[in-house]
Amino acid sequence: MITKPTKLKLAALGAFAVVYIIVFWATRSGVGNNWDWIFPYFKGYAPELFWKDISSWSDVGLGAAQSYAPSVLYQFLLLPFYYLPLQPEYIIFLLLVVSFSLGSFLVFWRLNKRVNNISALLIGLAVFINPAIFYKLLAGHLVYIGAYIAYVGLVFYLLDYYRPTVRSSLTLGLLFALSAVQAQFLVFSLITVVLFFLLHKQLFSLRLFALSMLVVALIHLYWVSNFLLGSVSVSEVGKLAQDSTFSQLERTSFFNIFRLTFSDATFISRFYSRFAQFAGLALTGLMLVLLAKKNSDQKQPGFFYGQWVVFVIIAAGAYRDFAVPVVSKIYPLLREAGHAAPLVIFSLLLAVVFAAKSKIAIGASQLAVALVLAFSLVTFTSSLPLVDYQKAREELSQYNAVSDNSTYRVITYPFYNQYTFRSQPQNVKQGTPMSNTGWDSFTIFLGREYIDNSTSNTGVQNQLLDSYDLSALEPYNVKYIYDLSGVYRSSADKFLPLSQYSLDKIKKNNDISFIEKLIERNPGGLYKISDNIYAVSNYRPRIDMAAGKFWRTSRTEYLVQPDKLAGGKITLRSTFHKGWELSIEPRADLSCNVVSEGNVTECLGTNFNKNKASSKTVLSHIKDKDGLNVWLLDPSQVGSQYQYRISFQPDAMHRIALMVSLTTLLSVATLTILVSRKKHDAQ
Amino acid sequence: MKDLVNLIKRELAKSENQIVIDAVIATIAFCVCLYTGWGLIRSSIVAFLAFHFISPIPSKKLASWAFGVFVVMALTLAMGRKEFAEIFSQAAFAMLIVAVLTYFVRHDN
Numbered sequence: 015m016i017t018k019p020t021k022l023k024l025a026a027l028g029a030f031a032v033v034y035i036i037v038f039w040a041t042r043s044g045v046g047n048n049w050d051w052i053f054p055y056f057k058g059y060a061p062e063l064f065w066k067d068i069s070s071w072s073d074v075g076l077g078a079a080q081s082y083a084p085s086v087l088y089q090f091l092l093l094p095f096y097y098l099p100l101q102p103e104y105i106i107f108l109l110l111v112v113s114f115s116l117g118s119f120l121v122f123w124r125l126n127k128r129v130n131n132i133s134a135l136l137i138g139l140a141v142f143i144n145p146a147i148f149y150k151l152l153a154g155h156l157v158y159i160g161a162y163i164a165y166v167g168l169v170f171y172l173l174d175y176y177r178p179t180v181r182s183s184l185t186l187g188l189l190f191a192l193s194a195v196q197a198q199f200l201v202f203s204l205i206t207v208v209l210f211f212l213l214h215k216q217l218f219s220l221r222l223f224a225l226s227m228l229v230v231a232l233i234h235l236y237w238v239s240n241f242l243l244g245s246v247s248v249s250e251v252g253k254l255a256q257d258s259t260f261s262q263l264e265r266t267s268f269f270n271i272f273r274l275t276f277s278d279a280t281f282i283s284r285f286y287s288r289f290a291q292f293a294g295l296a297l298t299g300l301m302l303v304l305l306a307k308k309n310s311d312q313k314q315p316g317f318f319y320g321q322w323v324v325f326v327i328i329a330a331g332a333y334r335d336f337a338v339p340v341v342s343k344i345y346p347l348l349r350e351a352g353h354a355a356p357l358v359i360f361s362l363l364l365a366v367v368f369a370a371k372s373k374i375a376i377g378a379s380q381l382a383v384a385l386v387l388a389f390s391l392v393t394f395t396s397s398l399p400l401v402d403y404q405k406a407r408e409e410l411s412q413y414n415a416v417s418d419n420s421t422y423r424v425i426t427y428p429f430y431n432q433y434t435f436r437s438q439p440q441n442v443k444q445g446t447p448m449s450n451t452g453w454d455s456f457t458i459f460l461g462r463e464y465i466d467n468s469t470s471n472t473g474v475q476n477q478l479l480d481s482y483d484l485s486a487l488e489p490y491n492v493k494y495i496y497d498l499s500g501v502y503r504s505s506a507d508k509f510l511p512l513s514q515y516s517l518d519k520i521k522k523n524n525d526i527s528f529i530e531k532l533i534e535r536n537p538g539g540l541y542k543i544s545d546n547i548y549a550v551s552n553y554r555p556r557i558d559m560a561a562g563k564f565w566r567t568s569r570t571e572y573l574v575q576p577d578k579l580a581g582g583k584i585t586l587r588s589t590f591h592k593g594w595e596l597s598i599e600p601r602a603d604l605s606c607n608v609v610s611e612g613n614v615t616e617c618l619g620t621n622f623n624k625n626k627a628s629s630k631t632v633l634s635h636i637k638d639k640d641g642l643n644v645w646l647l648d649p650s651q652v653g654s655q656y657q658y659r660i661s662f663q664p665d666a667m668h669r670i671a672l673m674v675s676l677t678t679l680l681s682v683a684t685l686t687i688l689v690s691r692k693k694h695d696a697q
Numbered sequence: 698m699k700d701l702v703n704l705i706k707r708e709l710a711k712s713e714n715q716i717v718i719d720a721v722i723a724t725i726a727f728c729v730c731l732y733t734g735w736g737l738i739r740s741s742i743v744a745f746l747a748f749h750f751i752s753p754i755p756s757k758k759l760a761s762w763a764f765g766v767f768v769v770m771a772l773t774l775a776m777g778r779k780e781f782a783e784i785f786s787q788a789a790f791a792m793l794i795v796a797v798l799t800y801f802v803r804h805d806n
Binding site: 267268269272273292295298299302303305306307316319320323326327332333335336 | 736737738739756757758760761763764767768770771774775779782783785786787789790793794796797800
C-alpha cells in the first residue's frame, strides 16, 4: 500500500523528471564543444572518461605523472551510464535529466516537511535551475554538478540526521568525499561543516570529526598519494593553476553577486537581461529583509546566512586581501570565483525559505524565487551550447582509418584550442563565442596518444608554424599528422592576446593548405595514408636506441632488448620524470608480433615477467635537451645476455592507493545503505 | 584620556538613543580602517569588534541598515551609476558581515 506522503514524493519526482526532459530536450541531438566540455562524439568511447585518468602516468601531450584527478571518482560512479549502448548525445541527455531530477527531488524531499509544498517544489527547481548552474552547463563543468548534488546531500544530512556517533561520522565523511570530486569542494564542504558545528557545538566531537576527515582522505587517496609520494608537487600544480588565471576569473563586485550575475568570466550577464538581474537583486534584498525581521527560530536560516556571507566573500575574490600563511597556498585552487556561485544561490534560497514564516513573507519569497526560476528556464531552454553530434560524426569518421597498433603520438592541425566546427552554427555575444568553441573532443577520445594542443602548450606547434620544418616533430614520437582544418577552425585568437598569438600565426593556423605547404617544404617528409591523414617519414620510436626490439607491456612499463646501443644510450620519448626507472635483467625469449618495423622494432607479446629480477639493478637517468628520459649504460651493462625493463615506479603505490580508495568507498557506502535501510524498516 | 572617553560615552548615552552612538562608533571604525587601506574584510572585522565590545546593537538592526544601503545600491545600479553601486554594495555587505557575525557570536535577535 502506497502511503500519501510516498505518493506525493513519487509525484514530485515524476514532475521534476518531466520538467527536466522539457528543459534539456534540445540537448538530445548534442550539447558541448564549448569551453571545458569534453565528451566523445562516437559511441562506445564514453568509458574512456574514466579509464584515461586511472593510471599513475597520463599520456596527454608528452606524458606526465597523474596529479590532480579527484574527478576520477565521479567518472567511476557514472560508468554504468557510460556503458549504456547509446549514442553519446543520448547518454548526456539522460545524465542531465536523471542527475537534475534526483538533485531537485533531494531538496524537495528534505524541505516538504518544513515548508509548504509549493515552496519546496520551487526551491527544489531553483537550486538547480539558476544563473550559476546555467554557467556551469555553458562551461561543461559536469563534474561540478555531481559534486554540487553530493554537497546538497551533505548539507541536509547535517541538518536532519547528523548525530555524534561513529556511523554518522562515516556517512558525513562519505558525502564530503563525494562532494570533493570537484576539488574546490574540499574547501567549500569544510566551510559548511565548520559553520554547522559552530552553531551546533553540542554535536561536535574532535575524534569523530577526525574520523570523517580520515574517510575523505582514504577515498581520495588514489590521487592524494601522487602528492604524498612526491610524484607531483603541490607548488607546481598551484603554479600551473595560477598561470592559467586572469583577473575577471578571480574577482567581481558585490553587486554582481547580489544580482546573481557573478564574475564577468561566467558570462551570465550576457544571457540574463536587466529584468532577470533585478529579479536576482530582489531575491537578495528579500533575504536581507527577512534577516532584519527574523523570529525566534534562528538556527537554520542563521546557518545559511553564515554560509551565504562566506561564499559571497569567495565568489567576490575578497579573501585575496589576506595573504594568510599556509592558507594562501589554496588560493590558486579557488581561482575561478564562479565555482562559489552555485553555493551563494543555494545558501540564499535556503536562507529565504527557512526565514520566511509569515504569509506575506512566504508569498514574497515564492514570487521572488519563481521570477528567478522563470528567467532561468527561458535561458536554459534557449541558450545551452548545442552541437550536432551526428553531423560531427559524419565529418570525423574519416579519421578513424588508421589501424596502426604501435606506440606513437599524433598531432592534429589546426593547433591550439578552442575549436569551432566550420559547418555548425555559433552563438556570438559581444564578439565572444558562446557556443561551438571548445576542446577537441575528437582527438581526446581517438584512442591514440596525441600532442597536447591546448594554448599553454605552444612549443612544437609554434616551431611548425614559424618554420614549416618537420624535424621539429622528430623528438616527440609523432608518427601521424591529422589534418582537421576542413572540419575545425581554431578560435584561439578569441582568447589569446596578440602578444602570444600574432596575426601571422592566426592566419597560418587556420590555413586549409597548411599541410600542402609542409609537404612542399619537406620533400619526402610526409606521405599520405588517407584523405587528411599523413605519416611522418622521420618518425622516431617511443623507445629509441641504435637497433633492437621493445615491447610496451602496459601504460607504465616497457621491455627493451637491444641488438646494438650507440654509446650505450636508451631514450624513452616521454616527459622526463625521476620516477621512470631502468632495471637490468637476464634476457628472456619473448614472442614478437611485429607492429612497427625499422632499426627499432616494436612487438606485441606475452609472458613479460618471465625473467623479471626480484632484486633489481636500477640505473639513474638524465633529462636530454628535449626534456626526455635518457639512460647512458656503461659497457659492462650492455650485452646480448641482458634485457632492460623501463617502468614508472610510482605506479605500484598508485595501485595500492586505488585499492584503498575503492575499498573505503564501497565499505562505507554499503554500511550507510544498510544502516539507513535498517532504520527505515524499524520505522 | 580614558576618563574623558568614558565621560563622553556616558554623556552620549544620556541621549537615550544608543543606536546613534552605535552607528557613530561603527561607522568611524569602519571608515578609519578602510581609509588606512585595510581593505573591506579587515575593516568589517574591526567594525564587528567595535560592535561586539562597545555597542549592544542587535544583529536585526544591523541587517535593516544593510537593507537600507542595499536599496540605495539597487537604485544607483538602476540609474546606471555602477561606480556608486560598487561602493554601496561594499557597504551593505560589510554591514551584513557584521550582522551575521554578531548573530553568530550572540545568537540574538
